[in-house]
Amino acid sequence: MIRLRLRWKIAAWCSLLVVALQGIGLILFAQIGRSSAIADARMEVATAQRVFDRQIAHRAAQLSQAARVLAADYGFREALLSQDRDTIVSALDNHGGRIGADLALLLALDESVVAGSIGLPQGLPARVHQLIEAVRNRQEGSGFAVIADRLHQIVVVPVLAPVPTAWVVLGFQVEQGLVDDLRGLTGLQLSFVRRGARDDWFLDASSLPPDVGQALLARFRNASLGGEDTVAVAVADDDYVTHVHALDIGEPGEAAVVLMLSLDRALAPWERLFRESAALSAAGIVIALLASAVLGGTIAAPVMRLAGFAQRVQRGEYGGPPELSRGDEIGELADAFSAMTGEIANREARISELAYYDGLTGLPNRAWFGERLADAVGDALRSEGTVAVITLDLDRFRMVNDALGHGVGDLLLQKVGRRLRETMRDARDQVARLGGDEFAVMLPGADLHRAQAVAQRVAEVLQAPMNLSGQVVDIDASMGISACPEHGEEAAQLMRHAEIAMYQAKRGNARFKIYDPADHDRNVQRLSLLTELRHAVENDELVLYYQPKVATRPDPAHHVEALVRWIHPSRGFIPPFDFIPFAEQTGYIKYITLWVMNAAVRQCGQWLQQGLEVNVSLNISARDLLNPELPVLFDGMLQRHDCPARLITLEITESAVLDDPDHALANLQALRATGCALSIDDYGTGYSSLSYLRRMPVSEMKIDRSFVMHLLDNPNDEIIVRSTIELAHNMGLKVTAEGVESEDVLNRLRELGCDLVQGYLISKPIPREQLERWFAESHWAAAWPDAGRRTGMAGG
Amino acid sequence: MLRKVVTARRRALPGFVLCALCGLAEAAVITLRVSDSASGRALDSVVASLVPLDRGELPQPRSASIAQANKTFLPHVSVVQTGTAVEFPNNDTVRHHVYSFSPAKVFELKLYSGKPAKPVIFDKPGVVVLGCNIHDRMSAYVVVVDTPWFGISDGEGTVRVSGVPPGDYLLQLWHPRRLGLPELPPRPLRVMGDLAESVSVDLKN
Numbered sequence A: 001m002i003r004l005r006l007r008w009k010i011a012a013w014c015s016l017l018v019v020a021l022q023g024i025g026l027i028l029f030a031q032i033g034r035s036s037a038i039a040d041a042r043m044e045v046a047t048a049q050r051v052f053d054r055q056i057a058h059r060a061a062q063l064s065q066a067a068r069v070l071a072a073d074y075g076f077r078e079a080l081l082s083q084d085r086d087t088i089v090s091a092l093d094n095h096g097g098r099i100g101a102d103l104a105l106l107l108a109l110d111e112s113v114v115a116g117s118i119g120l121p122q123g124l125p126a127r128v129h130q131l132i133e134a135v136r137n138r139q140e141g142s143g144f145a146v147i148a149d150r151l152h153q154i155v156v157v158p159v160l161a162p163v164p165t166a167w168v169v170l171g172f173q174v175e176q177g178l179v180d181d182l183r184g185l186t187g188l189q190l191s192f193v194r195r196g197a198r199d200d201w202f203l204d205a206s207s208l209p210p211d212v213g214q215a216l217l218a219r220f221r222n223a224s225l226g227g228e229d230t231v232a233v234a235v236a237d238d239d240y241v242t243h244v245h246a247l248d249i250g251e252p253g254e255a256a257v258v259l260m261l262s263l264d265r266a267l268a269p270w271e272r273l274f275r276e277s278a279a280l281s282a283a284g285i286v287i288a289l290l291a292s293a294v295l296g297g298t299i300a301a302p303v304m305r306l307a308g309f310a311q312r313v314q315r316g317e318y319g320g321p322p323e324l325s326r327g328d329e330i331g332e333l334a335d336a337f338s339a340m341t342g343e344i345a346n347r348e349a350r351i352s353e354l355a356y357y358d359g360l361t362g363l364p365n366r367a368w369f370g371e372r373l374a375d376a377v378g379d380a381l382r383s384e385g386t387v388a389v390i391t392l393d394l395d396r397f398r399m400v401n402d403a404l405g406h407g408v409g410d411l412l413l414q415k416v417g418r419r420l421r422e423t424m425r426d427a428r429d430q431v432a433r434l435g436g437d438e439f440a441v442m443l444p445g446a447d448l449h450r451a452q453a454v455a456q457r458v459a460e461v462l463q464a465p466m467n468l469s470g471q472v473v474d475i476d477a478s479m480g481i482s483a484c485p486e487h488g489e490e491a492a493q494l495m496r497h498a499e500i501a502m503y504q505a506k507r508g509n510a511r512f513k514i515y516d517p518a519d520h521d522r523n524v525q526r527l528s529l530l531t532e533l534r535h536a537v538e539n540d541e542l543v544l545y546y547q548p549k550v551a552t553r554p555d556p557a558h559h560v561e562a563l564v565r566w567i568h569p570s571r572g573f574i575p576p577f578d579f580i581p582f583a584e585q586t587g588y589i590k591y592i593t594l595w596v597m598n599a600a601v602r603q604c605g606q607w608l609q610q611g612l613e614v615n616v617s618l619n620i621s622a623r624d625l626l627n628p629e630l631p632v633l634f635d636g637m638l639q640r641h642d643c644p645a646r647l648i649t650l651e652i653t654e655s656a657v658l659d660d661p662d663h664a665l666a667n668l669q670a671l672r673a674t675g676c677a678l679s680i681d682d683y684g685t686g687y688s689s690l691s692y693l694r695r696m697p698v699s700e701m702k703i704d705r706s707f708v709m710h711l712l713d714n715p716n717d718e719i720i721v722r723s724t725i726e727l728a729h730n731m732g733l734k735v736t737a738e739g740v741e742s743e744d745v746l747n748r749l750r751e752l753g754c755d756l757v758q759g760y761l762i763s764k765p766i767p768r769e770q771l772e773r774w775f776a777e778s779h780w781a782a783a784w785p786d787a788g789r790r791t792g793m794a795g796g
Numbered sequence B: 001m002l003r004k005v006v007t008a009r010r011r012a013l014p015g016f017v018l019c020a021l022c023g024l025a026e027a028a029v030i031t032l033r034v035s036d037s038a039s040g041r042a043l044d045s046v047v048a049s050l051v052p053l054d055r056g057e058l059p060q061p062r063s064a065s066i067a068q069a070n071k072t073f074l075p076h077v078s079v080v081q082t083g084t085a086v087e088f089p090n091n092d093t094v095r096h097h098v099y100s101f102s103p104a105k106v107f108e109l110k111l112y113s114g115k116p117a118k119p120v121i122f123d124k125p126g127v128v129v130l131g132c133n134i135h136d137r138m139s140a141y142v143v144v145v146d147t148p149w150f151g152i153s154d155g156e157g158t159v160r161v162s163g164v165p166p167g168d169y170l171l172q173l174w175h176p177r178r179l180g181l182p183e184l185p186p187r188p189l190r191v192m193g194d195l196a197e198s199v200s201v202d203l204k205n
């Protein structure tokens, strides 16, 4: 295919080139030929016209001479001057006939007709008198004249006796013979055309075929021909170069000789040349086609062989390159191919080594193992056989590596690999290193029972102490076993299940464990969590719990922290720790935050309508801070639920700001602009930077429970708490302490100047109804009798 | 032919009588100065003849001779009285074939040398153009007039006619270049004595 294409492409292009060149050549040739033929024809016509003129003059001279001789004939003169009419007429007839004259007239010196060989009913044409006058003036006395309605070439000679005594007019009719003679001499078509007194053109004589002659007359009738010009005209479907040569015949009427050269005739030699040249061109094209096909073949055939070779290389057959002992570029290409395939073969060998073998242990790697396992599973399924997989993970390998160095770790891995290999009894069994300290064994044809036996043997072999460069190391391994078809019908599935079993074994401190589908379910649970979480948000399975905060000094306002809780319809209460980190990982926290925010704002607005002013704080995650829509959405919620922004405090973790400070700070400013308060949560746990703190538009700082819980026991914590409170107050921030669980801590915090406290001492997070009851009944809430009442409200 | 001869004979007699009278009466000399009417120049070879109105007796015509020498007729222009016998002596060594197709006298003297046996008698008035059938370029004019009183102008255009008896005449003029042209109208001339006249000749019309 390639060869045909390339070969014929080359041939086609070469031929096209030749055809184009020849074609252009032929077209030029034809054009030059035509214009040259026309030019030639004009020349020929011009020449012919001169020949014609000379011939007519010559003939006139001949006729004149003959006439003079005749007129000088004594007997003729005697007869003419005999005064006897009959004698004169017979002499005119007789002697005129001697020189072939068609008519002979005798005129007196006064130019009156004495006698004539023909009758002259119309009298003598003026032209004759002109010619006599010309003779008198010693000029040529010959010309054309119409006598007796026929065109004649006439000569006028005086009858000398010995002085001019009379005139003899001799007429030679213009007829076919003359035309034929002239045609023979000039080589042109000749026509004598004349317009008579009746204003119609007709032919006196013509060498043209009758139809062409009529066509020519038609041209004259249309007055489209005339004058003495050489023009190319179409007459009766043929192109002629014509020359119209007016004849002076005197009055009345006019006459002309039309010389015509058929362009066909003029073109004939060119056409012959053209045909020959076209034939040569055709031959050239055929030769070019053959030559280029041969050339194309010489190029394409080796290319084809190289292409075939390349295809074999593609299939992975690195045979010898095609034998092309050529010195040209194609030979070089073949050499390059040869060198290239050698290199490719080498590299491929290395790549497959790298791809399928583990350089350290010399064992096949995970990729190789996966492929072989897939083959084995396929075989097992086809033959209704079995295949078992054991995955193996060394225990405490990291310890060995860290304690004794990588070199020893590598030695250990090599030795384990060797022992594993030596343990295999069946030639079909395969050992591979999956990576790190993980190995795998494939046991084609083995069932779980045999796999267990192998695992037992491996465990025993590995238990034997190993001497590694003088270090004796004890090693244990955990193994997982899975088998086809019991645990799956795909290689990857078997591997995963074996690994799950292996982790179960490790967790259970067992040497090996057979895969148990129940183990798998726990993993699957997590995967469905996201779906359920989405379901929860959409179906209001989430609820807000509120943990009250109390002021260490009299404060008219209530303060609560809103916390999200998930009440699963079947699984019941799900602790935040079980889904919040997950939601943060997956980004789903965004929707949870929006739900919480909306619910908290709505609740806050409702409480306010009930006459209960409650400051509600809620948590914003790091991801939320990067959501640029959050401020707008938040503002929309405030509007929708008629909730004053000042009642809402957004709690953010300091680390959230550090991830992307620019965007986070911009978003914080936007949130702050809605009029809400911002609070730094868990201060002190992250890598707080005072400079960031300064830039954050916060009005509150929360001290993490971890510092508060051990406030009284750990002097460091107290230092941290105290300095934090001082710092916050210096910056004009309020301070809230979390995790207050005892009166002592509360007192200490009050001493340190903490503004608000929250913790189990006061209340755990509780649902709304319970909180409203708490507001009404708790002594904490009652500690500040005015708290929450609209009357005497002092702002937030 | 016969008629012409008779006519000639009849005229011969009165001419003889007139001549006798001439001797008695006093004859005049007429001198004409001829010029070309177009150019005014003197014109030679003009033939002037005085034809008497009264055709009385005229003298017998005298003989004349037109010789051929050097393939030329001599004289080129002659004027003779009607009935004059003209000799054509050939002084050349080559032969000549003298002819005339002129209506006034058609004749031919076939190839001859020396002197032809018989003279040619110009028996009819008119202009006779002579040619030689051998030598096309030879030509001569013989003006035959019915009078013995005539003359030919010389190089000065002078014509002298002597011995003209008194009486009324018609003056007839002719010139070779007027060949083929109609006769010039004659002019009447009364001769009382010697006379000198200037006349012009139109050569074209």
Ligand SMILES: [Cu+2]
Residues within 6 Å of the ligand: B071, B095, B096, B097, B098, B132, B133, B134, B135, B138
């Ligand atoms: Cu002669």
